Amino acid sequence: MGARVGADPGEPVVGATAEVLEVLRERGACFASELGAATNRLPEDIERALWDGVARGLVMSDGFGAIRARMSGGKRTTDVRRFSRLARGPRLATAAAGRWSLVPTTEAVSLSELGGADRDELAEAVAELLLHRWGVVFRDLVVHDSLRFPWRDLQWALRRLEDRGLVRGGRFVSGFSGEQYALPAAHEQLTQTRKAPRTGERVTLNATDPLNLVGTVVPGARVPAVRTRRVTFVDGIALGEGTEAIDNDEHARSA
Numbered sequence: 001m002g003a004r005v006g007a008d009p010g011e012p013v014v015g016a017t018a019e020v021l022e023v024l025r026e027r028g029a030c031f032a033s034e035l036g037a038a039t040n041r042l043p044e045d046i047e048r049a050l051w052d053g054v055a056r057g058l059v060m061s062d063g064f065g066a067i068r069a070r071m072s073g074g075k076r077t078t079d080v081r082r083f084s085r086l087a088r089g090p091r092l093a094t095a096a097a098g099r100w101s102l103v104p105t106t107e108a109v110s111l112s113e114l115g116g117a118d119r120d121e122l123a124e125a126v127a128e129l130l131l132h133r134w135g136v137v138f139r140d141l142v143v144h145d146s147l148r149f150p151w152r153d154l155q156w157a158l159r160r161l162e163d164r165g166l167v168r169g170g171r172f173v174s175g176f177s178g179e180q181y182a183l184p185a186a187h188e189q190l191t192q193t194r195k196a197p198r199t200g201e202r203v204t205l206n207a208t209d210p211l212n213l214v215g216t217v218v219p220g221a222r223v224p225a226v227r228t229r230r231v232t233f234v235d236g237i238a239l240g241e242g243t244e245a246i247d248n249d250e251h252a253r254s255a
Contacts, residue, residue, distance in 0.1 A: 016041055016049035028216050029101035061098040104148055123157035135186030139178045144216050198235045205231045214238045
């Protein structure tokens with residue numbers, strides 16, 4: 001599903017659907033169980049909210065499993081609607097399976113805003129920009145990038161680039177479903193990094209840096225994009241939730 005055409009549909013301001021939309025807007029793509037934990041609502045409420053969001057044109061899933069389960073009208077058992085007491089959290093019916101995210105708004109890049117360029121050429125240009133920006137491109141990363149563009153169009157563009165031998169398709173980053181594409185140079189660097197011994201290298205970024213993907217793409221608790229916070233990586237692994245950055249001059253003046 002790509003971006004909407006025309007005006008954006010209205011959103012509910014209260015209720016389970018509104019709460020689910022708020023979580024998706026804040027955290028990005030989530031599984032239904034994660035939405036249940038974040039909103040403290042029952043699995044039935046989350047399922048109804050998700051499909052209400054789909055009906056409104058506000059929410060989409062990353063796969064067809066939920067749609068097949070919804071359309072099959074299969075008999076539901078009480079087991080799939082019970083909360084699991086395991087550490088994995090509540091289980092939801094298969095009708096809410098998959099990862100859910102917001103449908104891109106009409107603020108996303110449109111052809112009319114770019115002089116009516118050919119859609120395929122535009123998609124390839126955006127795909128190449130993202131590849132040079134990140135090295136590896138996949139859906140979960142794209143939806144968090146500031147350059148908004150329908151993933152469906154990018155996916156076809158990346159496939160065409162792969163057919164031309166310009167990019168490689170494969171499984172480069174674990175923990176994410178769907179297709180992934182990488183520049184040959186990025187693939188080589190990832191291979192070398194994976195084989196290299198750990199040296200304890202520390203890299204610290206301001207939390208406002210675009211590379212602050214902790215809690216969205218990189219595992220860990222989310223660090224708000226506030227200039228007084230930092231994110232530290234040791235051998236590529238994020239540490240904690242960020243630390244306060246104190247201006248030494250201001251600290252000296254206050255002393």
